Amino acid sequence: MLFEGLELVSALATLAACLVSVTLLLAVSQQLWQLRWAATRDKSCKLPIPKGSMGFPLIGETGHWLLQVFSKIFSHEALESYLPKIQLVIQDTLRAWSSHPEAINVYQEAQKLTFRMAIRVLLGFSIPEEDLGHLFEVYQQFVENVFSLPVDLPFSGYRRGIQARQILQKGLEKAIREKLQCTQGKDYLDALDILIESSKEHGKEMTMQELKDGTLELIFAAYATTASASTSLIMQLLKHPAVLEKLREELRAQGILHSGGCLCEGTLCLDTLSGLHYLDCVIKEVMRLFTPISGGYRTVLQTFELDGFQIPKGWSVMYSIRDTHDTAPVFKDVNVFDPDRFSQARSEDKDGRFHYLPFGGGVRTCLGKHLAKLFLKVLAVELASTSRFELATRTFPRITLVPVLHPVDGLSVKFFGLDSNQNKILPETEAMLSATV
Secondary structure, eight states, X not given: OHHHHHHHHHHHHHHHHHHHHHHHHHHHHHHHHHXXXXXXXXXXXXXXXXXXXXXXXXXXXXXXXXHHHHHHHTSHHHHHHHHHHHHHHHHHHHHXXXXXXXXXXXXXXXXXXXXXXXXXXXXXXXXXXXXXXXXXXXXHHHHHTTTSOSOOOTTOHHXXXXXXXXXHHHXXXXXXXXXXXXXXXXXXXXXXXXXXXXXXXXXXXXXXXXXXXHHHHHHHHHHHHHHHHHHHHHHHHHHXXXXXXXXXXXXXXXXXXXXXXXXXXXXXXXXXHHTOHHHHHHHHXXXXXXXXXXXXXXXXXXXXXXXXXXXXXXXXXXXXXXXXXXXXXXXXXTTSOXXXXXXXXXXXXXXXXXXXXXXXXXXXXXTTHHHHHHHHHHHHHHHHHHXXXXXXXXXXXXXXXXXXXXXXXXXEEEEEEEOTTSOEEOOHHHHHHHSOX
């Protein structure tokens, strides 16, 4: 009896310790999210600090005015104007990957790609490549230390993050001033143009500091999650060649890809992409099975009851996207990569409101979700049309979920360019070695 009593006491102590740990983890996580928001903006910034979930700006946590601005930035008209620029950035990147003699680290390169997209397309900056590379390195240092404990000591992560932010903002200020002085030759309004024009329309002339903060927030929101999803997309196309081939068949059927293998120029527009139903299924399945972030925070606006538990008004709650996708009864074989589950014939995601929420849900859903999906669709089309790629390791890497979902070794892949018949263009030395005599 004594032994059983000790076992019970031990079990209760372990349970209590677990509950305390979870409580502390949630509290620390909440504070770190608040610090993340504060880290991207200067103390003098007068833009409204969001209320609701912890202030991730592109998940709808903004004041009414900023909400309107972001709605314009990600409107159908704006996305249509971004599309050709996004396609060019992706094409240039894939050519660079294919010309590299060795395998590339896909996750690392995807981060560079999404950073370049944010700088070149969303913000319209004409920064020289060398300066852009340096800015990316500084930005990585900033991101790596965003979630550091707020201990401002020499050599601390917090101090390194603050120093990186200061360097970033100097570079961004230079780019903003150059952009404001050179208004000729623009054939579209980018996100920064819309932000500036909207502020003037509402009598809110933005200071340089506010422009820098807004710019940094846009980059931050478009960076890590899109790089994660891009890497997951490439990994799944490698794992499932039948999916890639079915995607190519759809492109041929829609006249986007010639039977010989060439991508038809000038054919990509929003309406064309919307008509690619299997492509949409592929992107949805990537986002279901490999959601970049685990979940989000919300503030309870009204006391409610859930499964017999009362949740008081004012509490901060966390919802889990991954657990929702893993346990939703509408999805069959949840661990299987199966794009056809989203086909019109099956439509597994249509049987409930909140079973599928890679971008959150409700009024706080991600405002940038259409841009993210557009980027992934263009990337998939270009991968299927202009590239061949092979895993450079014997096995696929493990996946880690922190800070966003990504392969532990970055995913090592060898890319090849394609000729007009979609045959690999081998490097000259490799072609000579493989030639028959």
